[in-house]
Amino acid sequence: MRSLTVYLKNYKKESILAPFFKFLEVVFDLIVPIVIAQIIDVGIANHNNGYIVQRFSILILMAALGLASTITAQFFAAKASVGFATELRQAVYDHVQRLSFTELDTLGTDTLITRLTDDVNQIQNGLNMGLRLLLRSPFIVLGSMVMAFTIDFKCALVFAVAIPFLFLVVFVIMFLSIPLFKKVQGKLDTVTGLTRENLTGVRVIRAFCREKEAVAEFDTRNQELTKLNLFVGKLSALLNPVTYVLINIATVILIQKAGVEVNLGGMQQGQVVALYNYMAQMIVELIKLASLIITLNKSAACAGRVADILKVKSTMDYPASSTYSTQTSKGFATATADASLSETSIAFNDVTFEYSGAGAPSLSHISFSVKKGQTVGIIGGTGSGKTTLVNLISRFYDASNGTVLLDGQNIENYTRSDLRSRIGVVPQKAALFKGSIRDNLKWGREDASDEDLWQALTTAQGKEVVEGKPGQLDFMLEQNGKNLSGGQKQRLTIARALVKKPEILILDDSASALDFATDAALRKSLNRLDWKVTTFLVSQRSSSIQQADLILVLDNGTLAGKGTHAELLRTCDTYREIYFSQFPEERARYSSVSAGNIMKEVTV
Numbered sequence: 001m002r003s004l005t006v007y008l009k010n011y012k013k014e015s016i017l018a019p020f021f022k023f024l025e026v027v028f029d030l031i032v033p034i035v036i037a038q039i040i041d042v043g044i045a046n047h048n049n050g051y052i053v054q055r056f057s058i059l060i061l062m063a064a065l066g067l068a069s070t071i072t073a074q075f076f077a078a079k080a081s082v083g084f085a086t087e088l089r090q091a092v093y094d095h096v097q098r099l100s101f102t103e104l105d106t107l108g109t110d111t112l113i114t115r116l117t118d119d120v121n122q123i124q125n126g127l128n129m130g131l132r133l134l135l136r137s138p139f140i141v142l143g144s145m146v147m148a149f150t151i152d153f154k155c156a157l158v159f160a161v162a163i164p165f166l167f168l169v170v171f172v173i174m175f176l177s178i179p180l181f182k183k184v185q186g187k188l189d190t191v192t193g194l195t196r197e198n199l200t201g202v203r204v205i206r207a208f209c210r211e212k213e214a215v216a217e218f219d220t221r222n223q224e225l226t227k228l229n230l231f232v233g234k235l236s237a238l239l240n241p242v243t244y245v246l247i248n249i250a251t252v253i254l255i256q257k258a259g260v261e262v263n264l265g266g267m268q269q270g271q272v273v274a275l276y277n278y279m280a281q282m283i284v285e286l287i288k289l290a291s292l293i294i295t296l297n298k299s300a301a302c303a304g305r306v307a308d309i310l311k312v313k314s315t316m317d318y319p320a321s322s323t324y325s326t327q328t329s330k331g332f333a334t335a336t337a338d339a340s341l342s343e344t345s346i347a348f349n350d351v352t353f354e355y356s357g358a359g360a361p362s363l364s365h366i367s368f369s370v371k372k373g374q375t376v377g378i379i380g381g382t383g384s385g386k387t388t389l390v391n392l393i394s395r396f397y398d399a400s401n402g403t404v405l406l407d408g409q410n411i412e413n414y415t416r417s418d419l420r421s422r423i424g425v426v427p428q429k430a431a432l433f434k435g436s437i438r439d440n441l442k443w444g445r446e447d448a449s450d451e452d453l454w455q456a457l458t459t460a461q462g463k464e465v466v467e468g469k470p471g472q473l474d475f476m477l478e479q480n481g482k483n484l485s486g487g488q489k490q491r492l493t494i495a496r497a498l499v500k501k502p503e504i505l506i507l508d509d510s511a512s513a514l515d516f517a518t519d520a521a522l523r524k525s526l527n528r529l530d531w532k533v534t535t536f537l538v539s540q541r542s543s544s545i546q547q548a549d550l551i552l553v554l555d556n557g558t559l560a561g562k563g564t565h566a567e568l569l570r571t572c573d574t575y576r577e578i579y580f581s582q583f584p585e586e587r588a589r590y591s592s593v594s595a596g597n598i599m600k601e602v603t604v
């Protein structure tokens with residue numbers, strides 16, 4: 001939590017001035033009861049109107065100065081807390097952007113959203129209140145005691161005994177509720193997650209008539225959150241009655257003692273009024289302190305959660321500059337040392353990969369190499385590891401064992417920007433962002449001209465889609481591109497990757513929403529690109545990858561076969577199984593010819 005104070009460094013002046021002006025306000029507040037006592041004991045007692053008017057003017061001056069101090073303190077506290085929250089939110093967001101997918105998978109999106117929004121807001125509130133009240137309340141409480149001692153020693157002892165009790169109550173309740181506030185935020189994460197899941201999947205919920213179950217589950221989680229919130233609220237609410245009881249007992253004792261003193265002539269009535277005023281000021285301050293402590297507890301819990309995110313270190317490092325020209329990649333010679341490697345675009349050298357906490361590898365001992373300009377088809381059953389394999393090429397994850405090589409060099413030796421500029425990825429789930437089609441396509445390359453964008457759209461079979469929209473490239477997409485169909489989104493995401501003119505193009509099942517004719521047209525135009533590109537085509541459809549120079553067949557995380565379509569039909573059972581399940585008529589033809597002349601017989 002202390003680590004977060006670094007985000008206050010640009011607001012040092014404000015963080016000092018806010019409590020300073022609060023302190024001035026306290027001084028003016030503490031002078032008031034003394035002036036009132038003088039009006040009673042001197043002005044009223046001696047019927048001295050001039051004195052009363054003079055002291056009354058002082059009271060007005062104190063009030064005016066107090067008000068000015070309050071406003072100034074509020075201004076500085078607001079400036080510091082809002083500025084701090086802005087910097088903290090930005091820092092957490094930047095940090096999250098630098099984390100690898102391994103950390104993001106472990107943390108989870110829901111808690112990141114709560115921490116970036118609600119938690120940062122709670123910290124901002126806590127800081128604002130803290131800067132204004134954290135010093136004010138103790139100043140008033142201790143200041144009242146000091147002033148009481150200047151009036152009457154015996155009566156002031158009442159203050160001296162009551163104050164430690166009051167602080168004890170405040171601290172006990174504080175220590176009991178801090179861990180509970182952390183739990184409340186955890187439950188809030190769950191409710192946020194459930195809300196997100198239910199709202200994004202609302203169509204599916206309705207299609208499967210699961211509304212009742214979804215509402216029931218939300219209700220349960222919401223009730224849990226409410227119950228805990230109520231419990232913490234009740235615990236915190238104890239603070240006010242307990243402090244009231246203590247302070248009222250102290251007031252009764254004070255008035256009794258002061259009354260006796262006045263009767264004995266040791267004190268004047270005005271002084272009793274002043275002592276009572278100090279006690280009353282303490283009540284008000286302790287109530288404020290109680291709500292301040294509740295707010296501070298909440299923000300302390302939230303600050304801990306935000307600090308936890310900032311403590312997470314990315315397990316993926318990128319070199320400051322690409323080191324591949326001087327370093328030898330693990331197990332492989334440098335490109336200059338081995339000319340054959342310079343022809344290799346991507347190579348996997350005995351790669352094994354396990355997701356953090358998964359318990360078993362998703363890819364085991366994968367080895368293959370792909371020449372520049374080749375098209376690679378990746379096929380396999382659901383969950384066989386196809387996406388995982390291409391994610392290692394983009395370095396979304398690092399291999400647990402073995403090496404991934406790009407141009408004969410360990411992929412870990414490339415800078416982030418170097419790597420990203422070489423690889424164009426079209427993910428399985430088409431993701432587009434709020435903005436014009438032009439803005440979205442330019443993610444591929446900032447300086448791309450409209451002509452470049454249309455060219456990419458033509459290749460991606462998306463030209464007609466954009467031509468059909470009002471404003472064409474200026475057509476505004478809604479969040480997640482939800483005003484487009486699934487197939488239209490896929491075409492735009494493919495075009496976005498092509499705008500970059502990458503050396504390596506990865507299409508992760510990204511033509512699944514296209515009809516067969518469009519899919520075929522897309523593959524045809526990808527073969528006619530005017531730059532040399534190595535293409536990875538992940539697909540469930542045999543027809544989509546049949547023409548590839550190399551097909552990788554995955555089965556439960558292992559490489560069941562690699563080769564061309566014809567080779568795999570001869571050598572790989574898994575491939576045959578997939579192919580014949582999609583082209584059952586070919587099975588009969590396959591059985592009727594010998595494995596030797598299958599290449600001629602099977603339609604490719």
Ligand SMILES: Nc1ncnc2c1ncn2[C@@H]1O[C@H](COP(=O)(O)OP(=O)(O)OP(=O)(O)O)[C@@H](O)[C@H]1O
Pocket residue numbers: 105355356358362380381382383384385386387388389428
């Ligand atoms: N983030 C993750 N954390 C843990 N396990 C994961 C994660 N992503 C995938 N897996 C697991 O890794 C295995 C391979 O998943 P992958 O997404 O690579 O399969 P796939 O062949 O692309 O499947 P599909 O064709 O359904 O897209 C699966 O068993 C899956 O459960």
